[in-house]
Amino acid sequence: MSEKIPAKIRLRSIVDKVYQNAWDAKERGEPVGWSSSKFPAEIAEALGLAVCYPENQAAAISAKHGGQRMCEHAEALGYDNDICGYARISMAYAAGFEAEEKAMPQPDFLLCCNNICNCMTKWYENIARMHDIPLVMIDVPYNNTVEVGDDYVQYIRGQFDDAIKQLEEISGRKMNEKKFEEVCANSNRTAKAWLKVCSYLQYKPSPFAGFDLFNHMAVVVTARCKLESALAFEALAEELQENVKNNHSTWKYEEKHRIMFEGIPCWPQLQPLFKPLKENGMNTTAVVYAPAFGFAYSNLDELMKAYCKAPNSVCLETGVDWREGICRENKVDGILVHYNRSCKPWSGYMPEMERRFRKDLGVPVVSFDGDQADPRNFSEAQYNTRVEGLYEVMEEYKAKKEAK
Amino acid sequence: MSEIFTMGIDVGSTSSKCIILKNGKEIVSKSMIPVGAGTSGPRRVVEAVLRESKLSIEDLSYILATGYGRHMMDWVHSEMSELSCHAKAAYFLYPNVRTVIDIGGQDAKVLRISPQGMLTNFAMNDKCAAGTGRFLDVMARVIEVEVDDLGVLSAQSTNVINISSTCTVFAESEVISQLAQNTHINDIVRGIHRSVAGRVAGLAKRVGVEDDVVMTGGVAKNNGVVVALEEELYKKIHVSPLAQYAGALGAALYAFDKRES
Numbered sequence: 001m002s003e004k005i006p007a008k009i010r011l012r013s014i015v016d017k018v019y020q021n022a023w024d025a026k027e028r029g030e031p032v033g034w035s036s037s038k039f040p041a042e043i044a045e046a047l048g049l050a051v052c053y054p055e056n057q058a059a060a061i062s063a064k065h066g067g068q069r070m071c072e073h074a075e076a077l078g079y080d081n082d083i084c085g086y087a088r089i090s091m092a093y094a095a096g097f098e099a100e101e102k103a104m105p106q107p108d109f110l111l112c113c114n115n116i117c118n119c120m121t122k123w124y125e126n127i128a129r130m131h132d133i134p135l136v137m138i139d140v141p142y143n144n145t146v147e148v149g150d151d152y153v154q155y156i157r158g159q160f161d162d163a164i165k166q167l168e169e170i171s172g173r174k175m176n177e178k179k180f181e182e183v184c185a186n187s188n189r190t191a192k193a194w195l196k197v198c199s200y201l202q203y204k205p206s207p208f209a210g211f212d213l214f215n216h217m218a219v220v221v222t223a224r225c226k227l228e229s230a231l232a233f234e235a236l237a238e239e240l241q242e243n244v245k246n247n248h249s250t251w252k253y254e255e256k257h258r259i260m261f262e263g264i265p266c267w268p269q270l271q272p273l274f275k276p277l278k279e280n281g282m283n284t285t286a287v288v289y290a291p292a293f294g295f296a297y298s299n300l301d302e303l304m305k306a307y308c309k310a311p312n313s314v315c316l317e318t319g320v321d322w323r324e325g326i327c328r329e330n331k332v333d334g335i336l337v338h339y340n341r342s343c344k345p346w347s348g349y350m351p352e353m354e355r356r357f358r359k360d361l362g363v364p365v366v367s368f369d370g371d372q373a374d375p376r377n378f379s380e381a382q383y384n385t386r387v388e389g390l391y392e393v394m395e396e397y398k399a400k401k402e403a404k
Numbered sequence: 405m406s407e408i409f410t411m412g413i414d415v416g417s418t419s420s421k422c423i424i425l426k427n428g429k430e431i432v433s434k435s436m437i438p439v440g441a442g443t444s445g446p447r448r449v450v451e452a453v454l455r456e457s458k459l460s461i462e463d464l465s466y467i468l469a470t471g472y473g474r475h476m477m478d479w480v481h482s483e484m485s486e487l488s489c490h491a492k493a494a495y496f497l498y499p500n501v502r503t504v505i506d507i508g509g510q511d512a513k514v515l516r517i518s519p520q521g522m523l524t525n526f527a528m529n530d531k532c533a534a535g536t537g538r539f540l541d542v543m544a545r546v547i548e549v550e551v552d553d554l555g556v557l558s559a560q561s562t563n564v565i566n567i568s569s570t571c572t573v574f575a576e577s578e579v580i581s582q583l584a585q586n587t588h589i590n591d592i593v594r595g596i597h598r599s600v601a602g603r604v605a606g607l608a609k610r611v612g613v614e615d616d617v618v619m620t621g622g623v624a625k626n627n628g629v630v631v632a633l634e635e636e637l638y639k640k641i642h643v644s645p646l647a648q649y650a651g652a653l654g655a656a657l658y659a660f661d662k663r664e665s
């Protein structure tokens with residue numbers, strides 16, 4: 001009998017396959033798309049189109065320390081350094097600057113959905129012009145109510161149907177109803193398995209290091225409609241169940257405290273980011289990606305609604321609810337907020353969220369400045385002081401609780 | 405009871421401070437050297453307090469380091485962040501303290517303290533140096549006055565002017581253009597203080613400001629900043645003569661608590 005492949009390896013190979021698939025398609029002369037992370041992936045998948053993900057690519061380039069070089073190329077092209085680092089890296093790559101850290105084929109069409117943010121729209125428009133290629137756009141207006149209204153559903157549905165037509169033309173294939181349903185079923189299954197994996201962070205001590213989710217996220221972004229993704233997450237959930245049973249964890253240190261890490265990590269500084277956390281026994285047991293990427297739907301209208309719920313397109317109340325929900329479930333003692341110089345929409349509503357976390361959860365909240373892609377916006381010494389301060393406050397809370 | 409001596413060293417970005425405490429209550433000696441992490445400052449400041457107190461290292465039960473350069477002090481018993489140390493010192497000096505504002509060389513922080521003296525929350529400046537001691541150093545150089553004189557100058561101001569840039573470099577050009585327009589130095593200095601106070605007050609409001617408010621750190625010596633902050637926050641601000649030793653004092657107090665464990 002062959003040995004069981006660890007879920008972590010299976011997950012990584014799924015992402016590699018997405019990119020390999022795109023290279024192969026390019027070689028066969030088939031069109032390759034670039035897609036924003038929350039464009040309804042179901043359409044291209046059902047039509048058998050190869051798609052790559054610039055956000056994922058930019059994160060990978062940044063983690064391998066190519067972020068600054070690519071950002072500087074973009075700035076030399078005239079893009080301001082206030083623009084999101086992912087956008088700068090991606091536009092530099094589209095303009096022909098190579099990135100061995102994570103290469104992918106140049107696009108023949110673009111899939112843009114601004115449910116993530118509006119920077120996305122301009123970023124994709126720029127690339128569409130650079131390459132003179134079609135841009136399939138789905139506009140999702142900012143959702144300022146907790147419920148998604150029917151008008152939203154209709155507005156997005158119209159664009160969704162139109163996107164199908166455009167992609168039928170690009171692929172030269174007709175949409176097959178059965179195939180579409182199968183893809184939707186996979187997407188739901190992946191979401192469910194993803195949520196199950198995330199739910200293991202409830203256990204104390206946790207059977208895994210929450211930072212792992214930042215890596216696994218890549219699969220939800222690039223391959224959520226594939227059956228193998230659902231299967232790999234289900235396998236991971238089984239491994240975690242085993243960990244709980246055997247008191248194992250991928251968090252190799254003492255779990256003195258449990259925190260929520262809010263925001264995208266600083267990919268260029270993953271080591272410095274992790275260092276004071278592990279040294280002080282602070283495991284991350286809550287990240288907003290858990291609820292934000294675990295959407296399920298049972299019909300097309302619900303699918304439209306699901307795509308209205310991205311981290312930056314939901315109203316403050318929903319955003320707070322998501323986070324406070326996982327903080328309570330996963331029993332966090334403190335919150336570390338990344339004010340990400342790249343991501344204005346995300347960082348912009350953090351001061352008010354911080355205020356609510358303090359009030360509603362009664363835990364210390366500490367913030368630091370950084371950037372998901374551009375290393376020039378992070379200071380390690382400043383970060384360390386903030387994390388140590390957070391640790392000391394959590395220790396005081398703990399001592400007080402134990403004294404009672 | 406035999407006497408217990410503990411030492412607190414605060415290795416900041418621009419200065420080193422050290423205090424020796426007797427029985428966790430009484431300051432036996434203190435010293436400050438105006439150079440910080442990575443310089444001869446930490447060594448010299450320790451030598452100075454030992455000399456003054458006529459004690460040797462062996463007489464000390466526990467030594468604790470804090471401040472930006474605390475990790476470079478590998479010979480001490482332990483380290484703590486300056487946040488906890490400032491909170492500890494402020495509570496020692498003012499038992500009714502609920503809010504501490506500390507403006508240091510390159511950091512500004514606001515701490516919330518519980519009635520029992522526990523640090524419950526804090527906010528710190530972002531990456532930018534505006535609103536910190538460094539900002540004041542740069543401005544003093546531009547207008548050719550000593551940093552220590554800034555407080556006296558702004559007290560004599562008769563006009564309110566605005567330095568609106570939050571960026572140190574842009575604020576510098578604003579100050580230069582005010583000089584070119586012959587604006588009185590006193591008014592410019594007051595404007596600079598208001599700009600620092602505006603930044604720090606924003607930070608304070610994020611964690612909530614409750615009486616008593618105590619200011620610690622080197623910048624507390626500058627009465628112009630204290631007054632500007634009082635105006636911004638509509639609160640009385642208490643400043644101890646030991647304000648700039650707060651980090652070292654807190655460290656020495658923690659050292660006393662920790663000496664047994």
Ligand code: SF4
Binds near residue numbers: 085086117120342
């Ligand atoms: S601005 Fe934020 S949400 Fe938009 S692309 Fe950049 S990181 Fe993503």
